[in-house]
Amino acid sequence: MDTPDKPENSSSNNELRxxxxxxxxxxxxxxxxxxxxxxxxxxxxxxxxxxDIDPDDDSxxxxxxxxxxxxxxxxxxxxxxxxxxxxxxxxxxxxxxxRRLKSYSPRFHFRKRPFTALDGxxxxxxxxxxxxxxxxxTCILQCDACQGKMFVITFDPNSDNPKxxxxxxxxxxxxxxxxxxxxxxxxxxxxDVVYNFPIQSLEDGVDRxxxxxxxxxxxxxxxxxxxxxxxxxxxxEEKNLIPPLQHPLDELTYSKVCALxxxxxxxxxxxxxxxxxxxxxxxxxxSLFGWQLFGESLLAVKCDLCCSKIGFYQIKQGEKLDVxxxxxxxxxxxxxxxxxxxxxxxxxxxxDRKICGYEWMVDMVVIEYSLIMRNKFLSLATRDATDEKRYxxxxxxxxxxxxxxLWDSYSSSYSSNDSxxxxxx
Numbered sequence: 189m190d191t192p193d194k195p196e197n198s199s200s201n202n203e204l205r206x207x208x209x210x211x212x213x214x215x216x217x218x219x220x221x222x223x224x225x226x227x228x229x230x231x232x233x234x235x236x237x238x239x240d241i242d243p244d245d246d247s248x249x250x251x252x253x254x255x256x257x258x259x260x261x262x263x264x265x266x267x268x269x270x271x272x273x274x275x276x277x278x279x280x281x282x283x284x285x286x287r288r289l290k291s292y293s294p295r296f297h298f299r300k301r302p303f304t305a306l307d308g309x310x311x312x313x314x315x316x317x318x319x320x321x322x323x324x325x326t327c328i329l330q331c332d333a334c335q336g337k338m339f340v341i342t343f344d345p346n347s348d349n350p351k352x353x354x355x356x357x358x359x360x361x362x363x364x365x366x367x368x369x370x371x372x373x374x375x376x377x378x379x380d381v382v383y384n385f386p387i388q389s390l391e392d393g394v395d396r397x398x399x400x401x402x403x404x405x406x407x408x409x410x411x412x413x414x415x416x417x418x419x420x421x422x423x424x425e426e427k428n429l430i431p432p433l434q435h436p437l438d439e440l441t442y443s444k445v446c447a448l449x450x451x452x453x454x455x456x457x458x459x460x461x462x463x464x465x466x467x468x469x470x471x472x473x474x475s476l477f478g479w480q481l482f483g484e485s486l487l488a489v490k491c492d493l494c495c496s497k498i499g500f501y502q503i504k505q506g507e508k509l510d511v512x513x514x515x516x517x518x519x520x521x522x523x524x525x526x527x528x529x530x531x532x533x534x535x536x537x538x539x540d541r542k543i544c545g546y547e548w549m550v551d552m553v554v555i556e557y558s559l560i561m562r563n564k565f566l567s568l569a570t571r572d573a574t575d576e577k578r579y580x581x582x583x584x585x586x587x588x589x590x591x592x593x594l595w596d597s598y599s600s601s602y603s604s605n606d607s608x609x610x611x612x613x
Contacts (some may be wrong), residue, residue, distance in 0.1 A: 277380075278380055278381075281378060281380050281381050282381055285309060285310075285378070285381045285383075286309075286495070287314075288308075288309040288312070288313070288314040289305060289306065289309040289494075289495055290495045291314040291315045291317075292305035292308070292309070292314075292315040292495075293315050293317050293327070295317075295319070295325075295327060296315055296327045296340070297516070299325060299342045300342060300343060300344045300345065301327075301340055301342065301345070302340065302341075302343065302345045302355065302356045302359035302360065303340075303345075303359060303360055303363065304516075304517070304518050305516070305518075306383070306516075306518040306526070307360075307363060308329055308363070310377040310378075310381075310383070311363040311364065311367075311373055311376070311377055312331050312332070312333060312367065312371075312372075312373035313329040313330070313331055313338060313363070314329065314330060314331075314332065315327060315328075315329060316328045316329065316330050316337075320339055323341065323342075325341070325342045326339050326340065326341050326342070327339075327340045328340075331366075331367055331371065331373060333367075333371050333372055333373060334367050334368035334370070334371035334373075335368075336366050336367050336368055336371065337366070338362060338363075338366045340359070343355070345359075364376065383493075383520070383526060384520055384526060384527055384528040384529070385520040385521070385527035385528065385529040385544070385545040385548060386493075386520075387529075387545070387548065387549075390532055390552055390555065390556075393532070393548070393549060393552040394552065394556055396475070396549075397448070397452075397472075397475050397476060397549060397552070397553070398452045398475075399475075400471070400474065400475025400476075400479070400480065401449045401452050401453065401468070401471045401472055401475050402452070402453075402456055403480070403481055404430065404467075404470070404471035404474055404475065404481065404486075405453055405456075405467060405468065405471050407481060407484075407485065407486045408429065408430060408467050408471070408486055410486075411429060411485065411486045412429075429486065429500070430467065430470040430471070430474070430486070430500065431500055431503040431507075431508070431509050432503075432507075432508045432509070433470055433473050433474070433508060433509050433510075433511055434508040434509065434510045434511065435473055435477070435510075435511050435512065436512055437550070441550055441553075441554075444553055444554060444557045445472050445473065445476055445550070445553050446465075446468065446469045446472055447557060448472065448553050448556060448557050448560070449468050449469065449471060449472030449475075450465070450468050451560060453468050473511055474489060474511060476511075476546060476549050476550070476553070477511040477512060477515075477521060477546045477549075478491055478492075478493065478515070478519075478521040478545055478546065478549075479491060479498075479511065480492065482497055486500070487499060487500065487501070488500060491515055491516075491519060491521065493519050493520050493521060493545075494515050494516035494518065494519035494520075494521070495516075496514055496515055496516055496519070498514050512546070519545075520544065520545045521544060521545035521546050522544050522545070522546065523544055524542040524543050524544045524547075525542065527542065527543065527544045527545050527548070528542060529542065529543055529544070529545060529547075529548045530542065530543065530548075531543055531547075531548065531551050532548065532551050532552055532555065533551050533554075533555065
């Protein structure tokens with residue numbers, strides 16, 4: 189068997205190594221003269237390079253994800269803050285608008301004017317409660333933004349006289365032109381302020397109607413208690429009770445409204461003993477037409493949309509309070525154009541026809557009344573009361589079962605004692 193010559197191989201390897209070292213030194217010298225860096229800094233295997241690269245990429249991706257999440261959170265927070273600021277701005281604008289609308293005095297309302305108080309408030313005008321020196325029927329309006337003033341005289345804008353029509357046109361144009369050139373109201377009404385019928389869903393309508401019925405009934409009851417305790421105040425406080433009411437409803441609709449009010453009154457446990465039917469009917473009518481208590485006592489009613497106020501003491505003996513005509517003509521409760529509401533009935537034939545607020549409430553009452561008549565458990569307003577009744581029935585059944593178990597145990601023990609005595613005998 190042949191074996192390799194080890195000394196010759198080792199000598200040849202040494203020669204090759206020497207030549208490689210010379211070549212390496214020569215390359216270094218050449219690269220140094222050429223001002224070049226070393227070709228290879230250090231020997232690193234692929235596994236070490238991979239281990240060095242992977243942690244960097246992972247941490248970089250994590251940092252990117254954290255930065256992205258942080259950016260999304262900041263964007264969401266900024267959007268929420270902007271939405272909240274927008275909501276606050278809208279609320280402030282609406283409050284300022286109704287402040288202007290409330291400023292118009294009865295002197296302005298009770299005489300015919302070329303435009304309504306709603307038009308003036310929309311274009312930034314408020315009533316100063318001042319009158320002209322020559323004609324006390326002339327009202328003076330003012331803009332708080334530019335301090336501009338407008339003198340509004342009294343005349344019928346619906347007259348067929350061409351001169352009257354021309355003056356009416358000039359006045360309506362003056363809603364803009366009487367403002368200063370730099371005033372914001374030169375651009376027209378603020379589109380952010382919406383004046384319409386605020387109730388949109390059946391649940392909101394039921395809650396509004398029911399809450400109004402409760403408030404009037406409870407306040408009427410408190411007032412009567414006060415009269416019964418203090419007989420000296422009876423002559424004064426009797427005028428604060430709900431006066432007779434006048435309404436445009438037909439008999440069938442009126443009966444449904446009253447029946448629904450009675451149903452709500454029966455559900456309310458805080459009221460205590462049932463009130464007389466006249467009080468419940470009056471409370472139902474006032475709530476249906478959008479009237480609310482003016483303060484905590486039963487002194488007057490108000491409308492939050494047209495800012496009308498009626499004191500019950502103003503109704504003379506033998507007169508009736510008209511729940512419809514006491515609203516301003518532009519009020520959404522009685523004006524279909526400003527209300528912008530449509531019937532909540534799903535299969536209503538004239539569903540595309542605009543209706544006013546009290547008509548919407550009448551349709552809501554009809555729907556709720558039919559639900560109660562068909563099945564009380566389907567009613568929108570009686571769900572809470574139904575749940576309470578079911579809970580009470582369950583509690584009664586539970587107590588009855590406990591009593592039955594107790595009776596069974598007592599009877600079984602008694603029978604066992606009786607049998608043992610008989611055996612002893």
